[in-house]
Amino acid sequence: MNLRFECQPGCTACCDQEGFVYLTEDDLIKAAAFVGMTARAFEKKYVYRTANSLRLRKPPEKQCPFLESHGCSIHPAKPTQCRTFPFWPELVENVTAWKLTKRYCPGIGKGPLIQIGTAMEIAEEQRRAYPDDYE
Ligand code: SF4
Numbered sequence: 001m002n003l004r005f006e007c008q009p010g011c012t013a014c015c016d017q018e019g020f021v022y023l024t025e026d027d028l029i030k031a032a033a034f035v036g037m038t039a040r041a042f043e044k045k046y047v048y049r050t051a052n053s054l055r056l057r058k059p060p061e062k063q064c065p066f067l068e069s070h071g072c073s074i075h076p077a078k079p080t081q082c083r084t085f086p087f088w089p090e091l092v093e094n095v096t097a098w099k100l101t102k103r104y105c106p107g108i109g110k111g112p113l114i115q116i117g118t119a120m121e122i123a124e125e126q127r128r129a130y131p132d133d134y135e
Contacts, residue, residue, distance in 0.1 A: 001095045003119050005086060006111020013104045014085050015067045021056040023047065024129045027079040028054060031066075034077035052132050080129040087114075087122035089134060 023031070032042030043049065046065055048057050056079075059065050066074045072082070081088075086105055091098050102108040127134045 001098065001116075003092065003098070003114040003116065004109050004111055005107050005114055007107045008110070010071075011106060012067060012071055013106065015064055015072065015082070017063065017104060019063065020058070021064050021079055022081055022130055022133075023054040023056065023079050025054070027077075027129075030077040031074050031079065034074050053130075080126065084122050084126040084129075087119045088126050089123040092116075092119045092123045 029039050032039045048055050072078050091101055
C-alpha cells in the first residue's frame with residue numbers, strides 16, 4: 001500500500017479522539033523532566049497506574065491534560081503512542097483501517113510517500129512500547 005502522511009499545522013484531531021494516552025516508564029520520566037517535576041510527583045498528579053499499564057488521567061471534557069488550544073504542551077516529550085501515530089501496527093498493517101483513520105486525520109493521504117520500511121520501523125517501536133496491547 002502507498003502511505004502518504006504529513007501532519008497538518010494547527011490540527012489536534014488525533015488528540016481529541018476518545019481514548020486513553022498510555023505511557024511507557026521512559027515516557028513518564030521524559031514528560032516529568034520536561035515539565036520540571038520529579039517522576040514521582042508527575043505520576044501522582046497526572047498518571048493512573050494499573051498492574052500492567054500507565055495512562056494519563058483525563059481532565060473533565062478533554063482527552064489529555066496536556067492538550068491546549070494551540071496543540072500539545074509537552075510536544076518535545078510526548079508519549080510514544082502520540083509520537084508514533086498514525087504508524088501504529090493496527091493501521092499500517094491494515095489498508096482499511098488506514099483509510100478509515102483518514103476520516104479524522106487530515107494528514108493521511110497528504111505529503112510525501114512514506115517508505116513502507118520506515119512505517120514498519122515506527123510500528124515496531126509502538127509494538128515494543130506497549131507489548132500487552134499487541135500480544
Ligand atoms: S489528526 Fe493527523 S494531521 Fe491532525 S494532528 Fe493528528 S496526526 Fe496531525
